[in-house]
Amino acid sequence: MNRDRIHFLFLNIGHFLDHFFMLIFATVAALRLSREWGMEYSELIPLATPGFAAFGLASIPVGWIADKWSREGMMVIFFVGIGASSIATALAQTPLQIAGGLFAIGVFAAIYHPVGLAMVVQGRRHTGIPLAINGVFGNLGVACAALITGFLIDNAGWRSAFVVPGIITIAIGVAYGIFLRKPKQDRSDLREGISKPAAQAESIAIDPKTLVRVFAIIVFTTAIGGLNYQSGTFALPEILEERLEGFVASATEIGTYAFVIFAVASFAQLVIGYLLDRHSVRTIFAFVAATQALFLLLMINLTGPMALLVSTAFMLAVFGQIPINDVLIGRIARSEWRSRAYSIRYIVNFSVMATTLPLIAWIHATKGFGTLFAVMSIAAGMIFIAVLLLPNKGRIVLPAQSSVSPEARESHTPRAT
Secondary structure, three states: OOHHHHHHHHHHHHHHHHHHHHOHHHHHHHHHHHHHOOOOHHHHHHHHHHHHHHHHHOHHHHHHHHHHOOHHHHHHHHHHHHHHHHHHHOOOOOHHHHHHHHHHHHHHHOOHHHHHHHHHHOOOOOOHHHHHHHHHHHHHHHHHHHHHHHHHHHHHOOOHHHHHHHHHHHHHHHHHHHHHOOOHHHOHHHHHOOOHHHHHHHOOOOOHHHHHHHHHHHHHHHHHHHHHHHHHHHHHHHHHHHHOEOOEOOHHHHHHHHHHHHHHHHOHHHHHHHHHOOOOHHHHHHHHHHHHHHHHHHOOOOOOHHHHHHHHHHHHHHHHHHHHHHHHHHHHOOHHHHHHHHHHHHHHHHHHHHHHHHHHHHHHHHOOHHHHHHHHHHHHHHHHHHHOOOOOOOOOOOOHHHHOOHHHHHHOOOOOO
16 A cells, blocks of 8 residues: 555544544433433533534634644644543543533644645545545544444443543554654655646636635535534434434444444445536535435434434435535635635534534423424525525536646646545
């Protein structure tokens, strides 16, 4: 396996771990702490809010540091920092202490998206499939968070759910640091992250009005999409416990069902990534948003096996949306400020995700999950309307190869993924 492929694997593992750590507490709160600490689920959820706020707000400074200093160095800090923070969270004895641990996890987790995604697309002409593969790893992290956390809770207590992954992640960080230690002249591809032909491919003049329009749509759909993503991923263990009452008997079973839903849904990104490299973004984006709205409406009153089936369907659509905005940014942003462009997207995304937690808690306590699904369906409809405002023609929304000049296309050989 060549160095590019190994490096891509490290980046994918990083995306897996990023989402894994951010959702450990969702399962811990729903399936164990509510009993051990005598607190309602709606009281525990807000403890994760500072961590998700940091997940978003810290994106801007870490993106700036990565662009000015070293993206690889920031990734080493990500692995070691998030692992150590998770271990520290396991030592919490009070709600305030666990909120502090989750905040530290959020700070280090903020590194991945502006830095890791910029590294995934750098030097590539076709970005749909690489981003989709990377997205699958991230969503498998979401899936495994419920599965592995449920298993560890049942067999070794909730603290082990933070300690075991923390130790493993620190070890991965050390391995990544060792991997990066190579002769300076051989590291130009990782440090600068783009070849000359690829740089030519990126040097495409984009109409300023079109640029502003597309970026505004990216920001809006990112914000609304963040609400649906956070509601679906964070609340799913509790949703399954309520809607599958009588069908499940342990944290491990609930975690397994959540894993199956997330794992199946994550592969939607591969299909979407393939289509994004070949068809109009607007058409694909509109279809995904409409599908979300439909299945969320169906989910409002469902229970039992049908709830499990429809949950899988709407999560397919929610996960399928993820690579679309990343592809758009990869096409309109030049390499030297791409980390900062991604950081803007993710500060919007994760800030919305943080504020969504109190909303989930309030709706669950006062209205129930049926109302939450109705709100999510309306949000998906808003995304659909916004997507229709994307330009129908032009370099940004057509397949990626149409955004490359014939000279650059002829001279550039895509890097291995």
